[in-house]
Amino acid sequence: MKTIKVLGTGCANCRNTLKLIESAARAKGVEVVLEKIEDLKLIMSYGVMSTPGVVIDGKVVHAGGVPARAKVESWL
Amino acid sequence: MNTLTDTTNIPRRAPWGWLALGLAAWVLAYASLIPLADALVAGLGLSPQTHLGEALQFFFYDTPKVLLLLTLIVFVMGVVHTFVAPERTRALLSGKRLGVGNVMAATLGIVTPFCSCSAVPLFIGFLSAGVPLGVTFSFLISAPMVNEVALALLFGMFGWQVAELYLGLGLAVAIVSGLVIGKLGMEHYLEDWVREIQAGSAAPASPADYAAEAPSWAERIDAGVDHIKEIVGKVWPYLIVGIALGAAIHGYVPQDFMASIMGKNAPWWSVPVAVAIGVPMYTNAAGVIPIVQALLGKGAALGTVLAFMMSVIALSAPEMIILRKVLKPRLIAVFAGVVAVGILIVGYVFNAVL
Numbered sequence: 001m002k003t004i005k006v007l008g009t010g011c012a013n014c015r016n017t018l019k020l021i022e023s024a025a026r027a028k029g030v031e032v033v034l035e036k037i038e039d040l041k042l043i044m045s046y047g048v049m050s051t052p053g054v055v056i057d058g059k060v061v062h063a064g065g066v067p068a069r070a071k072v073e074s075w076l
Numbered sequence: 077m078n079t080l081t082d083t084t085n086i087p088r089r090a091p092w093g094w095l096a097l098g099l100a101a102w103v104l105a106y107a108s109l110i111p112l113a114d115a116l117v118a119g120l121g122l123s124p125q126t127h128l129g130e131a132l133q134f135f136f137y138d139t140p141k142v143l144l145l146l147t148l149i150v151f152v153m154g155v156v157h158t159f160v161a162p163e164r165t166r167a168l169l170s171g172k173r174l175g176v177g178n179v180m181a182a183t184l185g186i187v188t189p190f191c192s193c194s195a196v197p198l199f200i201g202f203l204s205a206g207v208p209l210g211v212t213f214s215f216l217i218s219a220p221m222v223n224e225v226a227l228a229l230l231f232g233m234f235g236w237q238v239a240e241l242y243l244g245l246g247l248a249v250a251i252v253s254g255l256v257i258g259k260l261g262m263e264h265y266l267e268d269w270v271r272e273i274q275a276g277s278a279a280p281a282s283p284a285d286y287a288a289e290a291p292s293w294a295e296r297i298d299a300g301v302d303h304i305k306e307i308v309g310k311v312w313p314y315l316i317v318g319i320a321l322g323a324a325i326h327g328y329v330p331q332d333f334m335a336s337i338m339g340k341n342a343p344w345w346s347v348p349v350a351v352a353i354g355v356p357m358y359t360n361a362a363g364v365i366p367i368v369q370a371l372l373g374k375g376a377a378l379g380t381v382l383a384f385m386m387s388v389i390a391l392s393a394p395e396m397i398i399l400r401k402v403l404k405p406r407l408i409a410v411f412a413g414v415v416a417v418g419i420l421i422v423g424y425v426f427n428a429v430l
Contacts, residue, residue, distance in 0.1 A: 008193075009193055009196065009197070010193075011191065011193030011194075013191070013193070014193075040196060040197065040200070040401065041269060041273075043197055044197060044200050044201070044204070044273060047201075048197065048201075049162045049163060049166065049194070049197050049198050049200075049201030049202075050161075050162045050189065050191075050194045050197065050198065051193060051194050051197055063163075064161065064162065064189060064194075065189070065302075068298075
């Protein structure tokens, strides 16, 4: 099971990213643990500058903008 | 990372073909603006000589024209953004001295993708990578103020001279404000946790941890299209309301009505008042520029109007609240004060020169 974290301070794009990953995971039947990280210090600790960022199993895989759906599916 | 991207990289068939098709459609639409507006007004049985006819003519012509220009420029910027990630800008600015650094930061602010919700992470990211505070501010002032939406609208409604002027003056305000803030040495007015990061005691993961792969051209074009959806999708209601208000002013407010309040011979305080009115207004360039155009047509002076516009875009109350997370009140006050003074100077110089 993958742990996916979405880094973002609560803008529309961050929420969209979260929803996108959720729906992609459900469509594929993959179980994931989704987490939204809004604490700035924590976000910074990943070295991400442009939100939303996506972290999978502790590794930053995406930053800056809503990822493409195909990209999300490839992570799952 | 690479193995992942290979599977996600579904090449769209003939991206260049679609692009050429889109461009052709754009040119065709742009060429038929005037006949379309005339036909619409005539179709409503109105003469362009009446107030209503004049207002509607203005509305039917300006709305699609500005939307078309905006779409094209936003697309181009979406593609440009794929070349200039914030990480790259940061690397370019890291360790730069005041002066050169400020000029670079303000210029990069135009082309680096920026959204106000990312302002804080960006701010800290820059500082932690050794970008000086004054240089960071130049970026932070320029990025929202000199943006593609403002430039596209100015170009569409006033022509390229005014757009260029706004570009140059916006850059100047960003560069000088950043220089002043840098010279003041305000580092200890950063919030404590930010200073810790800056000092390296709580160093974030090195930026090299995440290196985005270079996108293909098909992906860059997709990014441009996405950018259109995002920006034009968000901005069009403001634009339509703005143009409708502008059209009303255009058709109904008597000529030279604004001359006494905002004109060239208006009292000296008209510029500061314009700036002060702009601060609490939270709208984007799309909402304010059409109104500005109508005001100009009624005798308002360009300098006063530009100052008002810059104030609305660059000095917004919500942005101050976001920045409060990383800056102590004193630094926010200095930031607002320095930028406001810069904008005032722009306003006065314009009124005096033109």
